[in-house]
Amino acid sequence: MAKTLGVDVGIKGKKFIVQGFGNVGYWASKFFVEEGAQLVGVAEFDGSIYNENGIDPEELNTYKAKNKGIANFPGCKYFEKEDAIYQPADFFIPAALEKSINKDNAKRFNAKLIVEAANGPTTMEAEQIMIGKGHQFLPDILCNAGGVTVSYFEWLKNLDHVRPGRMQRKWE
Numbered sequence: 160m161a162k163t164l165g166v167d168v169g170i171k172g173k174k175f176i177v178q179g180f181g182n183v184g185y186w187a188s189k190f191f192v193e194e195g196a197q198l199v200g201v202a203e204f205d206g207s208i209y210n211e212n213g214i215d216p217e218e219l220n221t222y223k224a225k226n227k228g229i230a231n232f233p234g235c236k237y238f239e240k241e242d243a244i245y246q247p248a249d250f251f252i253p254a255a256l257e258k259s260i261n262k263d264n265a266k267r268f269n270a271k272l273i274v275e276a277a278n279g280p281t282t283m284e285a286e287q288i289m290i291g292k293g294h295q296f297l298p299d300i301l302c303n304a305g306g307v308t309v310s311y312f313e314w315l316k317n318l319d320h321v322r323p324g325r326m327q328r329k330w331e
Contacts, residue, residue, distance in 0.1 A: 171195030179255025
């Protein structure tokens with residue numbers, strides 16, 4: 160297995176938890192599972208679920224669309240809050256909210272690798288606490304570069320009150 164910064168980067172057999180099962184969280188889960196990782200936890204707006212034996216992202220996505228949420232997904236332990244994100248896993252993917260890892264919850268995480276897929280999911284205080292505990296980070300600027308770039312262009316467009324499609328003409 161290859162190692163980076165002392166972290167085993169082989170994905171096969173690794174367990175992970177994702178916060179946010181929208182566009183980013185679903186696709187990240189799908190691709191990691193296809194590469195041999197095991198999705199064991201998911202947190203969403205209506206609570207969170209955990210199954211140490213794995214969760215099929217396709218089945219969960221279908222269930223979520225049909226039931227308008229993930230609550231009581233079959234075969235999983237259900238938490239009314241986001242408690243599944245603190246369960247044992249090899250890595251955690253915050254793919255939903257800015258500042259979701261903060262000084263108030265930083266000590267609760269068990270996953271040693273944080274793969275930031277949301278924009279700014281970790282506060283500076285939380286990062287210092289977690290680094291002190293031996294956690295490693297893959298920052299959002301690397302993991303979510305496409306989303307960050309698109310957000311920047313949307314921000315520019317909004318500053319000038321430009322309708323979609325008109326930015327290209329402005330630059331040309």
